[in-house]
Amino acid sequence: MLKDKTIILGVTGGIAVYKAADIVSRLKKLHANVEVIMTEGATEFVTPLTFQTMSGNVVHREMFSEIINYDVEHISLAQKADLILIAPATANTIGKIANGIADNLLTTVIMASTAKIVFAPAMNTKMYQNPIVKDNMEKLKKIGYSFIQPAVGMLACGDYGEGKMAEPVDIVEYIVDSFIKKDLSEKKIVITAGPTMEPLDPVRYMTNHSSGKMGYSIAKEAATRGAEVVLISGPTSITPPRGIELIKVKTTEDMLNAVDKYFHSCDVLIKSAAPVDYRPETVSSTKIKKKENEKDELIIKYVKNPDIAAHFGKQKKNQIMVGFAAETNNLDEYAMEKLKKKNLDFIVANDVTKEGAGFNSDTNIVTIIDKEGNKNTYPMMNKREVAKVILDRVKSILDDKS
């Protein structure tokens, strides 16, 4: 994934230095060339040998070392970097860079580079919230430097709060995403995800097994590719991706109303949610009690919910609409029927009875069917890869329209 990319990892003197070794290991697994620059402070925590072994390259530390092959190290490093990541980034190094100080190899390389610069700050909460540090970060953001927000958690100093460096897995994901082409920029994509929930009384409800993973993966992929994303989500426990607008809803009617707010200004509507089709006709305002002296049954009358996809399919003008068909039998037939009835541009069909497909799974096996009846079946893929395939299709329809 990162083949032919050189990532310079600037390691500064914070206690989270040990996590930087994991970052190197993950980047190497993705075939990046990793060049590590350590500040003097960083070498107080971990020896360069660790990073040298992990990266397979000599660790750079000295600015005034002897010039080898007339190669001025800070200039050659700055030129060969596709991206410079500073992790952990101390308050000191952030401050120096924000104020134009280049008094060690790392700060000088950053000043001499035109590559994308990404900071993963790590520090005590009080330091992180210090207005001087905040101002320095704002100053750097304004000139296009990026920050991976630290997490809230238990810090090495024993305090609890904001300032814990983001996890290596998330930092590396951020780096990978930085190289993805922004081919959906200036497009507004509305995505529905997850189940809906229809109350019966204050403690009971009707729902389904949809986890929301597919819709959240599409939202992440779309945002990474530069789209403006509105994610309308039923109840899920998934952390939403960065940089999107999240609208949380409960019932199918709430979801319809939320889509209605954004549909007319969007370019694409992807309906990956599984809204509940029927709701109890009446919702009790108090808990329905178990009655001992009656028959052993509870009869609930359900009424039909609005069909969100069909509703917007009728109103569709220039929008691209994508739907999903999760079926247990007659997949192609039901999917094609749904595509026509709901006026979709294409439908993503999957047989939820197959292992590795459907609800709650991290993978899916999908068949994409378009308006003309063309069918493509894909092998088992993780949901982010499925999201990529779906958005590639969307992109090609958008290109044909323009």
Ligand SMILES: Cc1cc2nc3c(=O)[nH]c(=O)nc-3n(C[C@H](O)[C@H](O)[C@H](O)COP(=O)(O)O)c2cc1C
């Ligand atoms: C045990 C210890 C832990 C430290 N942890 C951090 C930290 O997590 N974040 C930070 O900004 N500074 C931390 N510092 C302070 C920095 O090491 C100090 O500001 C140093 O000048 C940073 O230099 P550098 O930015 O050139 O690496 C720590 C210091 C010590 C002694």
